[in-house]
Amino acid sequence: MSFLLIAFVCLLLHLPPAHSVHIKHSARLDTRLWRTLLGQRLAGYRKPAEEAGVEGAFESDMRLTSQQMTDILHQQQQNQQASLGASLLPAGVGGEGGGRGGRLKRKAVAHHSYLWPSRTVPYVFQHDFPEPYRETVLEAMQFWQRSTCVKFVPFSQSITEYLRHADYVLFRVGEGCQSSIGRVGLGEQTTEIASHCNEFGSVAHELGHILGFYHEQSRPDRDNHVTILRENIRSGRQHNFLKYSTSEIVTEEPYDIGSVMHYGPTYFSRDGGSRTIDTQDESYRAVMGQRNAPSFIDVKTANDMYTCNAQCDVWPECDNMGYVGPDCTCMCPTGLGGYDCTEVKSSTGDCGGVLKSTSGTIESPGYGNGNVYDSNIDCLWLIQGPFDTRSISLKMDGFELEDDTIQPCAFDWLEVRSLGPHLNGQRFCGEGPSDGVVYHGNTLVIHFHSDDSYTFSGFRLHYDVTKTSQSQPAMAHDDGLHGLDSHYAYTVPQSPAPEAKTASPEYHSPPQEAKAAQHTTEDPPQYHVPEAADFTTDAAASSDQVPSYSVETGGSLTHWTEWSPCSRLCDGGQRSRIRACRVAYCYDNQFEERPCNTHPCDVTDLGSGYDYYSEEE
Incomplete structure (x- = not known):
């Protein structure tokens, strides 16, 4: 014990202050030991709180109706998913499908009867629902309401008469977090919140279920992006890893590892630490299971599902995978903005911007001459190649960022959105990628982030834009895409919005042909996925009614x-x-x-x- 105490004191004597610690270029990149000794925040596997589950819930937090469960499992049987076997299905379920009919849309319900009429979700807090829980629920409601056309309103007789139905969501305390999927249509349906999952991201996840979302990792194309390690699944829980068929989910949106509806790597792990879900590419591990906020694709799916732009007479052309939102302006991927999503969000340091040259250098602030980058930095670059761009290649000339052996890239990281501007990208830290990275598209977003503590020398990279008439530059390895399908990449301006396929009979679908864009002197609000700390409960949100916009x-x-x-x-x-x-x-x-x-x-x-x-x- 005395030896450990002496070692601890010696370490303290040789360490800079806890905040904004500057470590020389030769210092170790893994800071876990120092963080442990100094009692600082440690990184671990992302374990969303709702994964703890509620007994009897499907996939740990979904309260399905008997018809929903029957439809899902009957379809599994029809598609002969023999690898799971009948013995893995929960007792007491099965039989013929049918019910309300309809497929699951994207990662959500498609049939109109599961959507909330008039895009309005009435709700009630049980009388003993604690005030801190109410504040969290109202925060999450405010996010969805601010980002979509869906409204959350307190349930009352007048709202019942107005909506012409008496369905509502009752929020109450439970043993865990769980919700029904969409509008069940039986009057009261309950959503339970427990102390361990009373946090913004988990509650936003539950509200996603209320709106009609299923889990991302249940999509039929999930095996192209993640691997289910069945040998690590807890006994009797294999049925929670069902993969829905293409007749249940239409994958019109790309698979979103960073979705707030995606579970983390140790979901139903046999020992709590072994991975049961892993990414095909380890550079995407850092975002799987995130609960900061719903992702850009999560919000887009909700807006599509509820046809939030159906009333728009003028459709602007949104570039870089932006789309027309409820206010008839472009909703832009995280970090992008401007009228048509061609601008980049301001950086917090001396860095970032739109780069239109066919080659150049990008580096962290202060790189070189023994310097280290600052803490609390966010730099955003948008490499914008011409429309005949074949690819954008990156080669690292130097790379040293803080690392962690358990959860790499939890603190400082360089994100390369190699699946497109609209999706979470590869995150690199430590000594960076071993090979170059090639992106098959003309618009590439790069994001550098540092937290509030340890900093290193940073990075410098060189990029080259290759046109279709040019040959591909030689790289250290293969194309560096790690199985990326090129159809995800953005290469041409977005086409006019098609007719929404999920519109209810009482809604009007958007026009087949986009009308001429009308420019404005003001930029539309850009979509931003904030950290949970970015949300504050103001005076308006302190009541039980969500502030309206x-x-x-x-x-x-x-x-x-x-x-x-x-x-x-x-x-x-x-x-x-x-x-x-x-x-x-x-x-x-x-x-x-x-x-x-x-x-x-x-x-x-x-x-x-x-x-x-x-x-x-």
């Missing part, structure tokens, strides 16, 4: 109804009013609530109703 719609709305009676006699109730939309969709608020009877209850108030909160069961 709307624009004026002229005469497309009726007049407001009268305010409803107060829902409580004391201790704070709610009044509500509604108005109807005369057109296919209105962005302005159609439902409002305000507080009433905020005085404390006394003996004369006992027995007052709980119309706004659910009574204890």
